[in-house]
Amino acid sequence: MLPPVLKAIIIEDEPKAAQLLELMLIAVDPQTVVADICYDLPSGVRSIKKLKPDIIFLDIEMPGYSGLRLLEFFDKDEVNFGIIFTTAFNNYAIKAFELSAVDYLLKPLQEDKLLEAINKFRKRSASSQSQQIAALKQNLQSTENRKMAIPVANGLEIVKVHDLVYFEAEGSYTKIHIKQQQPILVSKKLKYFEDLLTEDPMFIRCHRSYIVNLQSIKKFVKSDGGTLILEDGKTLPISLDKVDEIVTSLNKLSF
Template sequence: MKVLIVDDENKARRLLRCIIEELFSEITTILEASDLETGVALIKEEQPQIVYLDIEMPEYSGLQIVEFLTEEEINFQIIFTTAYNKYAVDAFKITAIDYLLKPIDKTELKLATKKAITTLNKANINTQLNHLKNTFKQLALNKIALEIPKGFIFVSHEEIILFEADGMYTKVYLDNGHTEFICKPIKHFVEQLSNLTFFHKTHRSYFVNIKHIKELSKRDGHHLVMSNNMTIPISKDKRNEFMELIRETFNI
């Protein structure tokens, strides 16, 4: 039997390979890919029976596999390996697709792989994947995924007070008093939330939720006081645009 591991983390691929080799003598070939495009090419060329597919990868999510393969080409079983927290895992429970939470547990891997071997060619994986993608879209309608060391947390847009740049990282201040340190630049969040008019960049280092503005002061240069009492500067080059936004939003 032939399987494929698709994960951008080399360490994660090595660990999964070792466990599979230990548990399944019937799996004779283990292929690896560090991104979805390479994985798709291997699927077409090697025809694996099982694909262990990470969701969060650079460029393309594992869920986008249906965009690269026709329904006829998806004739293998998929087991997602994911660091998503329990809220996102609920989406998997709605479908028949299996998943493994990182760090991988041997017992769970064994059960998922045995199930995949048993059900090979018995399920419409394409339909299941599309169902799963739609479920994640519903989950994301009013929430944003924040990647933390233990996985992901999902917070509603209204819970976010502001984003603060810290080099190539971003601090996310939430209305519950917590601050999350995210391994992505602030530009990532500005682009992701560009369609939401209540988020605005007042300064190269700050991206604020105007719903959480408590005070706007013109003293000592324009600045904001947010609901968590942080003082946020409004840079000169953004001042006119921001003041116009405030006037339109609050009818002042």
């Protein structure tokens, strides 16, 4: 259970940016109290160990050590704080954050987004984010072997993006079908995953109820408007307005 007052530490190498964030916190949520401001990662690590904050506002691009290396300096049982990254990465790179289910604030910071991030954090207990940050590192480094953090009953399950076979709408839920394991039912609509994967050419919404990984398709059948046969034998329908897009995308694949 989170305390009513959150103890925060800001780790940011630009003093003006750090001071602005502190002023914004005072304005939008006086219950979040800045206990320390650190201008590099080593001093941030020392401050965390000493002050034991509830939440860290962490810049990524800093001289010496990247903010992504923070958890390397802590044992697993010491990570009882939450992290909200502050970053100037562009919108394309932001997809890496969203795939990894890591909380972030895009610079220049906005008060409404800051308050939204704090309220989101308050709704859950601080927990280890080691897997999420490991996935984020991978997702930022390359487009290959990317990972997605999928919310499950007891936390998050990290899976490789290329192991995702297809997504199936089930009302307000989505069933995610993954290679060589049982499907995962997630309390998010299919549109959420469509937006999440919008920059990935391997995933396409073939029907109002399905998003498919093109690399999992074994055969395209023209009859009945169009059907996809997957490598595991599953068949998926194609909406009439998606047939040309599917055919064009399949023709671009190199095997």
